[in-house]
Amino acid sequence: MTISEALREAAQKLQPKRIVCDLDRDVGRLEAEVLLAHVLKRDRAWLLAHPEYEVRGTKYALFSQLVSRRANHEPVAYILGRKEFYGRDFKVTPDVLIPRPETELIVDLVKRSTKHEVRSTKHEVRSTPFILDLGTGSGALAVTLAKEIDGVTVLATDISPKALAVARRNAQNYNAKNISFLVADLLDVKVLTRLRQASKKSPMLIIAANLPYLPTSDKKILDADVVEFEPSDALFAGQDGLALIKTFLTQLARHQGSLGFETTRAYLEFDPPQAADLKRIAQKLLPKAKILIHKDLANRNRILEISIK
Numbered sequence: 065m066t067i068s069e070a071l072r073e074a075a076q077k078l079q080p081k082r083i084v085c086d087l088d089r090d091v092g093r094l095e096a097e098v099l100l101a102h103v104l105k106r107d108r109a110w111l112l113a114h115p116e117y118e119v120r121g122t123k124y125a126l127f128s129q130l131v132s133r134r135a136n137h138e139p140v141a142y143i144l145g146r147k148e149f150y151g152r153d154f155k156v157t158p159d160v161l162i163p164r165p166e167t168e169l170i171v172d173l174v175k176r177s178t179k180h181e182v183r184s185t186k187h188e189v190r191s192t193p194f195i196l197d198l199g200t201g202s203g204a205l206a207v208t209l210a211k212e213i214d215g216v217t218v219l220a221t222d223i224s225p226k227a228l229a230v231a232r233r234n235a236q237n238y239n240a241k242n243i244s245f246l247v248a249d250l251l252d253v254k255v256l257t258r259l260r261q262a263s264k265k266s267p268m269l270i271i272a273a274n275l276p277y278l279p280t281s282d283k284k285i286l287d288a289d290v291v292e293f294e295p296s297d298a299l300f301a302g303q304d305g306l307a308l309i310k311t312f313l314t315q316l317a318r319h320q321g322s323l324g325f326e327t328t329r330a331y332l333e334f335d336p337p338q339a340a341d342l343k344r345i346a347q348k349l350l351p352k353a354k355i356l357i358h359k360d361l362a363n364r365n366r367i368l369e370i371s372i373k
Contacts, residue, residue, distance in 0.1 A: 065124060068115035071096045074131045095140055096131065102144055103127045137288040149204040150212070154234050156202050159226040161298040163204040166360050167274050169367050170331045171208050173358060174270055177329055178213055192216045194262040194325075198250060198273040198312065199223075201298060203231025203243075205272055210240040217266070219258055221248040224297070250308070251315035256323070263324030271330040275312065278335060279305040305335055310345060317349040320372055330370040339365035346370055 065073070071093065079092030097108045100119070103126050104111070119127060133143055141147040141162045147154055149163040150171055156162055178193055192215040197206040200220035210218045220235075220243055222228050228245050235243045248255045259269065280300045283291050290299065301307040309332060320328055334342050339357055346355050346368060353372045360366035 065119055066115060067100065067111055067117045067119060070100060070119050070124070070127065071111070074099070074127070077131055077135050095134060098140060099130045099134065099143070100127055103130065137292060139289050139293055142293060147202075147204075150208045152204075152208065152211075152238065154202050154204045154207070155230060155237070157226075157230055158293060159224065159295060160202040160230050161274075161294055163202060166366055167205060167333055169358060169360050170205060170272050170274070170333060171212060173331050173367060173369065174209055174272060175212055177270065178216070192266065193268040193270045194259070194266040195219070195270045195272060196255070196259065197221070198271060199275045199298070200231050200245075201227050201274070203228075203234040205274060206231065206243055207234050207238050207240045209272065210235070210243050211238055216242060217262070218243040219246060219255075219262070220244070221246045221255055223247065223249050224295075227295075227298075250312050251319060256319055259323050259325075267326040269323065269325040269328045271316075271328070273309075273312065273330065274333045275308045276301040277305045277309060277333065277338065279303060304338070304341070306338060306342065306345070309334065309342065313346055313349050316370075320350075326373070328370075328372040330368075332368045332370075333366060334368055336364040336366065339368075342368055 074096035075092040077092070078095045097111055101108050101111055103123055104119070130143055134140060139162055141156050142158055145155060145157070147156045147163050150168050154163060174195070192213070195209055195216055195218045197209070197218060197220045200206045200222050203220055206218050206220035210216060220231055222231065225247050228247060232245055246254060246258065263269070276297065276299050278300050280303060283300065301309070316330065343355055343357060346353070350370060350372065353370050356369040357365050358367040358369060
């Protein structure tokens with residue numbers, strides 16, 4: 065079968081039955097191209113330039129197998145074993161949440177906050193922030209921050225040892241030696257100890273967190289791609305989706321004053337409908353903090369920023 069024929073056949077199998085927007089009309093074709101490019105070890109541009117190239121034998125069999133897996137709702141990222149985030153490819157497995165483009169906003173915000181030179185008021189020397197990535201999952205956020213910000217030190221934590229194994233591999237793939245990893249639950253004793261040690265060298269703490277934030281009721285309305293394949297513990301957090309974020313904010317309010325940093329900034333991703341409730345909760349727990357909400361590229365409320373001095 066030629067590339068053109070193989071793509072046409074696969075696109076029909078992969079095309080969503082429910083078209084929500086114009087972009088959905090090309091999803092089947094796009095996914096077919098991605099899967100075939102993976103099998104042939106070529107890029108999509110090469111496929112389009114060689115429509116008459118014949119896909120034979122084991123390669124066609126493998127392509128058919130991957131198309132069947134995708135038709136059964138398995139996410140493309142798990143099929144390929146990788147997902148792009150902020151211009152880099154990251155290894156992903158069913159043990160970790162698939163990185164989303166929305167989370168890239170956290171990287172932009174952290175980079176903006178560290179753009180200007182940070183100086184310690186105590187020592188009057190150039191210093192860089194200490195970054196804590198809570199619930200690191202694949203490590204996409206931690207590795208990206210470690211590579212994008214010169215001289216920064218990152219602590220990546222997760223409650224799942226399997227997730228941290230994936231994150232470590234991603235850090236190794238990008239030679240991100242300025243990251244350490246810790247199995248931990250939010251701001252538990254182990255994390256607090258590491259932060260107090262870090263505050264002796266850095267005046268500023270930045271917390272980046274893409275914690276589970278979806279209400280459990282969303283399981284009824286989300287696509288099978290998400291509900292049946294991605295780790296539930298990395299997605300859902302109680303009836304309102306805010307259970308873990310509330311716990312984190314309560315811990316931050318309780319311990320922030322004893323950590324030793326001169327400035328603390330936290331960036332938390334959330335579900336757009338949660339904006340008003342989340343801002344109210346943050347302001348109640350941290351009355352002296354500056355609270356901001358940032359919109360994503362779709363103009364939806366997406367990131368909560370907390371600034372404490």
